[in-house]
Amino acid sequence: MxxxxxxxxxxxxxxxxxxxxxxxxxxxxxxxxxxxxxxxxxxxxxxxxxxxxxxxxxxxxxxxxxxxxxCPTCRKIKDRYPGGILTLSGEFFKERSQEIITLLENEAARVGKRSVADRIMRMVPEGDKLVVETTTEKLAQHLGRAIYRAYKGELDFRWAEMNKFVRVYWSR
Ligand SMILES: [Zn+2]
Structure with missing residues (x-):
């Protein structure tokens, strides 16, 4: 004791x-x-x-x-250890995917200039969907919100691992 x-x-x-x-x-x-x-x-x-x-x-x-x-961020990318995953789907996304991907890239570049930790790791098409892996849960949320602000649609967050990992779903 x-x-x-x-x-x-x-x-x-x-x-x-x-x-x-x-x-x-x-x-x-x-x-x-x-x-x-x-x-x-x-x-x-x-x-x-x-x-x-x-x-x-x-x-x-x-x-x-x-x-x-x-740096820890480049290590995370090398080890493929994402903090957030954003999944984009829907008919509207299919039609406008190029424009939406450009918005994602610009937004990530803007955030990444100020913050070493926040980066897109990769973007992987899965059928009609696009899966975007980010180094932090914060960036996945931020990107989901940016798309929602620009295009409305449905935005949903699902947390795991004591809020250290998030899955973000956007659909329209
Ligand atoms: Zn680095």
Whole structure:
């Protein structure tokens, strides 16, 4: 009992995961380095945060002040581990699919400029349907809402795995 109490999390911020996070973070830079850089997508990592910055990337890339890595988002894509799946279907979709796919791509590019984590992994036709895998549950929802705003139709969300994975269905 005493032992159990000792191990119980006190609720202090960062106490439970802080140490593990520090020792296992593969992106933490070593002495003299300024940032980690993803060699696939050029994302930068500083102060525990991923971001895009063209100027900083130009200044640091290829030099000895960076640690070259593959970012978590590119790893997810490589391992095919989606956070959300958006399925598009219906007669209207069939007729206008090219236009709707362009909207999806533009919207994903807009979000992706600001956010390293949010990307479309792949788009796979399944019969008359289109299945869109995204790296985050947030992006799948965002894309579903963007299509709904533009074209109305039916939009439905189904959550799983403690809200870390979502299936989004749009149909018209
Ligand atoms: Zn990357």
């Amino acid at each position: 005493g032992k159990y109490q000792e191990r119980k999390w006190t609720g202090e911020k960062g106490k439970k995961f802080g140490h593990v996070g520090r020792t296992e973070d593969p992106y933490v830079v070593e002495g003299g380095q300024e940032a980690a850089i993803c060699t696939k997508c050029n994302a930068l990592y500083q102060s525990k945060r991923w971001f895009f910055d063209d100027n900083l990337h130009r200044r640091l890339a290829g030099g000895d002040k960076v640690k070259e890595v593959i």
